[in-house]
Amino acid sequence: MASQIIVLSGPVVAGKSTLAAALQRRWGVHRLKTQDLLRELTGAEHDRAALQQAGERLDRETGGTWVADGLTRRLRTLDDGVRVLVDSVRLVAQVEAIRRAYGQRVTHVHLTAPEADLATRYAARDTPMHELGSYAEVRADPTEAAVENLAHVADVVIDTHRSTPDDVVVRVATRLGLYGRSYERLVDVLVGGEYGSEGKGQIAAYLAPEYDVLVRVGGPNAGHKVYEEPEVMTFHHLPSGTTRNAAAQIVLGPGAVLRVPKLLAEIARAEVDYRRLAIDPQAMVISEEDVAEETRLTAAIGSTGSGVGAATARKVLREIAPRPVTLAKDTPELRPYLRETLGVLDDAFAAGRRVFLEGTQGTGLSLHHGAYPHVTSRDTTVGGCLGEAGIAPSRVRRTLMVCRTYPIRVQSPEGQTSGPMSRELPWEEIAARSGIPLEELRAAERTSTTNKQRRISEFDWVLLRQAASLNGPTDIALTFVDYLTVANREARRFDQLTPETIRFIEEVERVTSAAVSLIATRFHFRSIIDRRAW
Structure with a gap:
C-alpha cells in the first residue's frame, strides 16, 4: 500500500507537470499521469481537445471514479510504502473518489496563478502535444473553466505567481513533509x-x-x-x-x-x-x-x-x-x-x-x-x-x-x-x-x-x-x-x-x-x- 498519495490539480500551465517531474526526480515519487490513463481507456490521441472530450465522457459514465480505479490498478503493481502522485485531476468528484478509497493517506495539492499570467505561460510553452490556438480556447472547455473550484477542497493551495519552478517545489515539498517535519537530531x-x-x-x-x-x-x-x-x-x-x-x-x-x-x-x-x-x-x-x-x-x-x-x-x-x-x-x-x-x-x-x-x-x-x-x-x-x-x-x-x-x-x-x-x-x-x-x-x-x-x-x-x-x-x-x-x-x-x-x-x-x-x-x-x- 502507498504511504502517501499526492493528488495534483490546477489549471493548464499552472506548473503541475514541472512539479510532478521534480518530485519524481528528487524524491522518487511514482507519477501516475491521468493523460496516460485516458489513452489506455479511450484510445484518445495526443491532442488537448481530444483528451478533454475523452475525460468528460469518462466522468459522465463513471461519476469521476475512473481516476481512483486507475490508481488502484497501478498500486497493485508497486511496492508497499511508495509515494504516488496523481497528475492530475480536474473535478471534485475525482478527488472525492480517491479520498473514499485511501482516506488520510491522500494530500490534495492545487496550483493556481492569475489568468493573465497563465495566458502568458501558455503562449510561451513548448510541448509535443497538439495544443489549442490560445489560452482562451483552453478555458472555454466547461471542465477547465471550473477547475479552480478544486481549490476549495484542496489540502494545499499554492499560488505560483512570482515563484520560480524551484520555489514551487520547495513550497510543496515542505507541505508534504518531504524535508522532514522537524530538525531531528540525527x-x-x-x-x-x-x-x-x-x-x-x-x-x-x-x-x-x-x-x-x-x-x-x-x-x-x-x-x-x-x-x-x-x-x-x-x-x-x-x-x-x-x-x-x-x-x-x-x-x-x-x-x-x-x-x-x-x-x-x-x-x-x-x-x-x-x-x-x-x-x-x-x-x-x-x-x-x-x-x-x-x-x-x-x-x-x-x-x-x-x-x-x-x-x-x-x-x-x-x-x-x-x-x-x-x-x-x-x-x-x-x-x-x-x-x-x-x-x-x-x-x-x-x-x-x-x-x-x-x-x-x-x-x-x-x-x-x-x-x-x-x-x-x-x-x-x-x-x-x-x-x-x-x-x-x-x-x-x-x-x-x-x-x-x-x-x-x-x-x-x-x-x-x-x-x-x-x-x-x-x-x-x-x-x-x-x-x-x-x-x-x-x-x-x-x-x-x-x-x-x-x-x-x-x-x-x-x-x-x-x-x-x-x-x-x-x-x-x-x-x-x-x-x-x-x-x-x-x-x-x-x-x-x-x-x-x-x-x-x-x-x-x-x-x-x-x-x-x-x-x-x-x-x-x-x-x-x-x-x-x-
Whole structure:
C-alpha cells in the first residue's frame, strides 16, 4: 500500500507537470499521469481537445471514479510504502473518489496563478502535444473553466505567481513533509581536542557501522589511520569508516579541499562505487602551484605542505586570486561523484538516517583559536566542521572530542618551531613511564601525511579545558592509554584499567564536564573500551 498519495490539480500551465517531474526526480515519487490513463481507456490521441472530450465522457459514465480505479490498478503493481502522485485531476468528484478509497493517506495539492499570467505561460510553452490556438480556447472547455473550484477542497493551495519552478517545489515539498517535519537530531560529530593525531581514525572507524551517512571535512593535510588486516589504511579524504561500513553513503561537502590524484587513488583503494560517494560541486581543488607555494611554510612552521592552505586562500580571494579558482565542478575526473550535498543530507534527514561527521586535525590547530601562526588553514572546532559540511547545529545529537594521554605536535623544522607545547618530553621519558620499548614508540609516532617524527608533551589540562569550552563535548574519547602504562593494553573492560588510569579518566571528566565514553587501549581491532549509554 502507498504511504502517501499526492493528488495534483490546477489549471493548464499552472506548473503541475514541472512539479510532478521534480518530485519524481528528487524524491522518487511514482507519477501516475491521468493523460496516460485516458489513452489506455479511450484510445484518445495526443491532442488537448481530444483528451478533454475523452475525460468528460469518462466522468459522465463513471461519476469521476475512473481516476481512483486507475490508481488502484497501478498500486497493485508497486511496492508497499511508495509515494504516488496523481497528475492530475480536474473535478471534485475525482478527488472525492480517491479520498473514499485511501482516506488520510491522500494530500490534495492545487496550483493556481492569475489568468493573465497563465495566458502568458501558455503562449510561451513548448510541448509535443497538439495544443489549442490560445489560452482562451483552453478555458472555454466547461471542465477547465471550473477547475479552480478544486481549490476549495484542496489540502494545499499554492499560488505560483512570482515563484520560480524551484520555489514551487520547495513550497510543496515542505507541505508534504518531504524535508522532514522537524530538525531531528540525527548527527554525531567527532573532533580532535589537541593538536591532531589523537587517534580520530580509530574511533571513527569503530563507530562507523552505526550510521547511514559518513561525512568528512578538511583536506589531505590530515591522515587518519585505521587498523585493517593485512595492512593499516590511511584516509586523507574519505571518512575513516569507508571500508568498515560499506553500506554507508559518503559525503565530501562544499568546504572540503581536494587533491584529485590522491583522492582518486583513495577511492580506488577503498573500492568506492560512484553511486555511493557525493562530492559537492563547490569543494576546492588543490593545484600543483598550491603545493609548491607551501614549501616555505613547511620550513617555517612545520606545515604538511599539502597545498590546502594555498588553495583555501585562493578560494577566499575569489576573482582577485593570482590564479583561477578550480572547484570540483570544474574537474572532469570528479563528474561521476558530483552532487549537491545539501540535498543529499536533506534527503537523509527527511528519511531519519543517522549521520556521522568526522572532523580533522585538532582544536589546538584551529586557525582562529590556536597559537597563531602555528595553526592550520581552517577552523577545526565543531562549529567550523559543521559549516564546512553544511549541517545546522540544531541537527547535532552528540559531540565526541578525541584526546590522547600525551599530546603531540609535528617535529620542529631546523631552527624553527612547529608551535608551542606545554612541558615537552623526550621519547625516552615516555618509554620509561609506560614500559613500551623506545624503538616501538619512535616507529609508531610518525605523522600520517609527511612521515615526520612527532614531539610529545605532558597532558595539557589548560588546552583540554579550552577545547571543551570551544566544542561543548557530550563525550570524550580518550586514546593512547597504553602510554600511561603498557599494562592497559590487556584491558578489555573499564575495571581492568590500572587504578592510576581510572583516576586520570575521572579527572578528565571533571575538567570537561563530559563522560569519557570510549577508551582506546592500543592500535588493534579489539582496542576500544565502550562505556557509552547511547
